[in-house]
Amino acid sequence: MAAAWALCLFLPGAHAQTTQEFTLKNGMKVIVKEDHRAPTVAHMVWYRAGSMDEQNGTTGLAHVLEHMMFKGTRTLKPGEFSQRVAALGGRENAFTSKDYTAYFQQIEKSNLEKVMALEADRMANLVFSKDEFAREIRVVMEERRWRTEDQPIPLLYESLYATAYQAHPYRHPIVGWMSDLQTMTVEDTKHWYERWYAPNNATLVVTGDVDARRVLALAEKHYGRIPKKPLPMTRTQVEPEQQGMRRVIVKAPAENPYVALAFKVPTLRDVEKDDEAHALDVLAAILDGYDNARLNARLVRTDRVAVSAGAGYSNINRGPSLFVLDGTPADGVTTEQLEKLLRAEVERIANEGVSESELERVKTQLVASQIYKRDSIFGQAMEIGTMEMSGISHKLIDRIIEKLRAVKAEQVQAVARKYFGDDKLTVATLVPLPLSEKKAPPPPKGLRH
Incomplete structure (x- = not known):
């Protein structure tokens, strides 16, 4: 993720x-x-x-x-x-x-x-x-x-x-x-x-x-000779406050079960003021931002309770954001058990915090992992366009880096405590059905991406 x-x-x-x-x-x-x-x-x-x-x-x-x-x-x-x-x-x-x-x-x-x-x-x-x-x-x-x-x-x-x-x-x-x-x-x-x-x-x-x-x-x-048009006035519906946990079960042919937990969290709107969004970004990196991050290190490598375990947070959007924990349980482990184990890793941060050494290591990984983007002409265009479409100026790209570097351990602990309760959580569970004997059809002709 x-x-x-x-x-x-x-x-x-x-x-x-x-x-x-x-x-x-x-x-x-x-x-x-x-x-x-x-x-x-x-x-x-x-x-x-x-x-x-x-x-x-x-x-x-x-x-x-x-x-x-x-x-x-x-x-x-x-x-x-x-x-x-x-x-x-x-x-x-x-x-x-x-x-x-x-x-x-x-x-x-x-x-x-x-x-x-x-x-x-x-x-x-x-x-x-x-x-x-x-x-x-x-x-x-x-x-x-x-x-x-x-x-x-x-x-x-x-x-x-x-x-x-x-x-x-x-x-x-x-x-x-x-x-x-x-x-x-x-x-x-x-x-x-x-x-x-x-x-x-x-x-x-x-x-x-x-x-x-x-x-x-x-x-x-x-482009300059193309006339402008009056743009429609839209009123996007505002999502009402979620008042309790939601669950959905999906039954489909699959090799393994799977579970995804989506928590409603803030979106980055103001680069200077929205410190919680920066802290959530760092939290995602602590959980799943590099090979030896917490979820993979503990649940997959050490305890071997999951085949895969991940975390993801996208805070550059026009609309609201979700923080997602997900994974595939190992043999003998249920999705219900993996769900609790994923949440336990966030609860551990909420209760115990993050050491300064881990925080600095993770922030270095988070920032340094992006240096390769600068080697791509296309990647640079993608980042500029994505920022602009979300309503955040491309001029603030470097400022976001500075804000990430400034995130403190207590800020990460604070968001882990604040946003990962039951009331803002939606859980989706995949219940695998037997795989069909029939081979998957080829991609449709004309598929562009």
Whole structure:
């Protein structure tokens, strides 16, 4: 869990890099990070529209439109966008999250303008073909079956989110509920595109061997001519206070049982003031931030009561956050027993605290583990975009590192005491059914990510 949810931060001073921010007249934000170590560029467009912006009955719409963005414009045939990027020797893809949708290309620096022109074209000139939609919606439904319905742990997490959140749209899966996909129309995707895909709802992030002023000139040339749109006023439902433990059981074909415990905890909103979020980040690292962290060292290696045990906390979100403990019990151990053992590790920190030596070791691991992100041009673009979409400026990336370094042992102990009781807890348990003799189907054709 921790590896997948870890906060991606860059160490200041690892390389001399310049980041500049601009805003075009049509409201599009442009962020450029120069990194001249290799003649490559990452070009990303982020739209602040994800599955949390959908309505009941049309879940999955943000993701379906992501697929449709590769199905042609007024000047490009279906699939031609990807063919042109490939012909330039580049790679491209897209992804949808609960908070945003993003599109990217990684190319040799001399081809930046060409991919920028392509991306600007589909921001303004997407074509909605009923035939292409009919083919693509089948791909998405197969993707849902392959990635969620036929996969026990993703299926469990779908139920976990739907149980932990009763009002907030985080309760819906990004891929959408199958019944909504079955009734979705091409007009639905067109309406979503017209509603959200506007320069004033987009952030362009370019990292790599570029000159910021040159990138700005290209952005003005290609994106600057696209008119802004009036953006919809949305009222995201606020999740009501949870008043007691919730449980959900998922029965599915699987090799092993599994349990996940999700506690409602604060989200990082103000980097300077939200010290509890920084302390929770450190707590996650103490439990599962490196090979010899507490959960793995005690439950897996020493006591051998779990095949796997993890902790994860994602505090960079537009919506609320969960702190998750999870694991697969060893033979002879029940999920109920593992559940208690996972909680006992947090209770041990709540009762006994953390030594200064362990805290410093963990913080060093937490910060140092991120240095590799700075070796990736694409990783830098990802971090900038993710921060911006959550409402936290990319300019505060290094400040978050400083705040993590400043976390004290008593702060970690305090959050361990405060947020891990029963009243804010949702537990999801996987009860394995016999595995089918039938082999798993291959990934659906057209699957992009």
